[in-house]
Amino acid sequence: MSDRHRTGAGEGLRRDIHTTLLPGFAGTSAPDWLLERLRDGLGGVCVFGPNIVDAEQLRGLNASLRDANPLAVIAIDEEGGDVTRLFYDRGAPYPGNAVLGRLDEPELTERVAREVGEALAATGCTVTFAPDIDANSNPDNPVIGVRSFGADPELVARHASAWVRGVQSTGVAASAKHFPGHGDTATDSHLALPVVDVSLDTLRERELVPFRAAIASGTRTIMTSHILLPQLDAEHPATLSPRILQGLLRGELGFEGVIVSDALDMKGASGVHGIPEAAVRALAAGCDLLCIGADNTDAQLSEIVDAVEAAVAAGRIPVERIAEAAARVRALSSDAPQIAAVAPVIEPVHDAEQLVAFAAAFEVTDAARSRLGSAPRLGTVVRVDTVANIAIGVAPWGPFAVPLVDESPAWFADAAVVPVSEGSPLGDASALAGPVLVVGKDLHRHAFAVDAIERLRSVRDDVVTVDMGWPSNDRAYADVSTFGASRLIGAALLAFVDAALAPETADVA
Structure with a gap:
């Protein structure tokens, strides 16, 4: 049910809360409830493989989303390798990060990222949840692996910078992930909460090296990870940890862009508390944009909005924190490239x-x-x-x-x-x-x-x-x-x- 008829300060707060949310949806066209929430200020939409038929359909879908809210973030997991959404029906025509890291030609990495960005821009996407800049130090890692440029932090840093430069040269925002580093895990955070029991000094020497490089290269967003780092915060996974997001990412690393949560429907984030409470804790910790997951519903969004509004009323989240997050999100797509007027050709050809x-x-x-x-x-x-x-x-x-x-x-x-x-x-x-x-x-x-x-x-x-x-x-x-x-x-x-x-x-x- 729409919240557009609420008035006064409450209306402004609820609009700001909406702006921090990034749901997915079922189907290949936008449902009415989603379009209505976009008109009410919903921050945007995350597009997944099952939402896409082809480039022309995606262009039309994204046009309808951006017509409902010109500042909407249209995000997609297009990493240019094994993780692909644009080419979910046939596999990606890009090499992927691990191959690029082994070739170790940053100019090639930048070119591939630019090709990815051009395809996304032509279809109306404004943010890609890439590059994955985890240093894959554990060969048994079940969730990163070839999504990483490699195990050496300095090599990963070189290619993180190149990928960010390449994709953002097209007007599509990058999202370096998964902060502060998901490479040394043997557990999939989609299914459980991984633990990385290393010191801050080890993080600085290994996991944080690529993130510093991505920040220096201007990545507009950074995605958090649902991992527990007990030597930094023994209670909260990174997505829900003020020490990690505000202290380390904002404070020590000086990141000023949009902090995006990894999907809150993952067990590493909401397995204990449920999605609405995970949303409250993520916003309080310092996340600006909450990726909710796939196939979300109007009822789920209402539960999340109500939970965040109640948390503000109870003093758990300052209203200024919500306003700050919403302002960052609105600015993210304010200069997004225009959607192509005709069906784009997005398939690169390789001889x-x-x-x-x-x-x-x-x-x-x-x-x-x-x-x-x-x-x-x-x-x-x-x-x-x-x-x-x-x-x-x-x-x-x-x-x-x-x-x-x-x-x-x-x-x-x-x-x-x-x-x-x-x-x-x-x-x-x-x-x-x-x-x-x-x-x-x-x-x-x-x-x-x-x-x-x-x-x-x-x-x-x-x-x-x-x-x-x-x-x-x-x-x-x-x-x-x-x-x-x-x-x-x-x-x-x-x-x-x-x-x-x-x-x-x-x-x-």
Whole structure:
């Protein structure tokens, strides 16, 4: 139910509260309740993959949102890699952060980020929740991995700066994440509350290095993480911690832009208190814009607005804190680029030479080169399907996304594809036509994948394993490590294998 008919100081407060909220919604067109709340000052909308059909539909959707509120933030999780929303139906035509970090060409990173920004600007988005600038120091990290530029803080800092410069050159605001650093975790904050038990000195030397660089490069927003850092605040996760947001981010690092919460429907934020109370605590801690989650409803928004208004009345949040947050949010999209007047073309094209250049980021063992080089063609592709974290979702990935858009090599089109998952283990390993190419992500983290590889290796010598995630430090289950599973990297993998196979197989279907 709309709150537009409330009057006086209460009306102004409720409008400001609305401005701090960034919900998602179900469907591919804006529901009436969402448009009404936008007219009442709602801060904006977060667009997810299921909200998008194609570029023209997204352009029309965003035009309707910005017509209802010209200052609305239209945010999207477009990281330009495994996490994609613009290309949720076919996989991203960008390399992803880990590949960019391994190539370590900041100019290339800036160019890719500019391409992402141009596509977003053309479709009417104003903020992308990127780049991910966590230093992925834990190879068992279930939620960051290839979303990171790497494990070295200085390298991550170089590319954080380049990505921020590139995307913001298009008028789209960046959102460096996940403050103060989600790289040293083995728990997914979508599902539970990770704990990073390190000192402030360690944070300064490692996690905070990329954030300082992003701030110096002018990132307009920073997204918080739902992680507990007991040596800084033993009670509150970062999103809900005044010590971390006001003391560390605002105070020590001097950030003056918009602090955005990661989605409050994640267990790391609201698993104990529920979303309305998490919203109250996040605003009190120093967040300016609250990402609520996906598929939100009018009733949920009413509960949150009521909870924040009650917290202000009870003295838990100064009214000035709400006004300050709302002012920052309104300023964020005040200079957003105009939406394209015609259907935009947002798909970059990569030639064979560029695919070879991206494949230069791969790690390849001598055994893999030998086995591929002696093969007339591949007999079987074992597709290892692991459950993707919620941030990645179910977007097509790797070489399996390529046929959705482009031709694939004949050997790939002709090979038998054997799917393997936790609920569908590998059958008779010796019965598969060889050679066998095993393709999956983060293989070492999944017992069923390790079992399948060990069974294959125990009975045959023509197996090549490809890990398109973040491999273990010893690379035990990765003959080829691609450090990304976007559609572009899938195409680069196909081109690499095509070139490595016996010369007579190098053709396309």
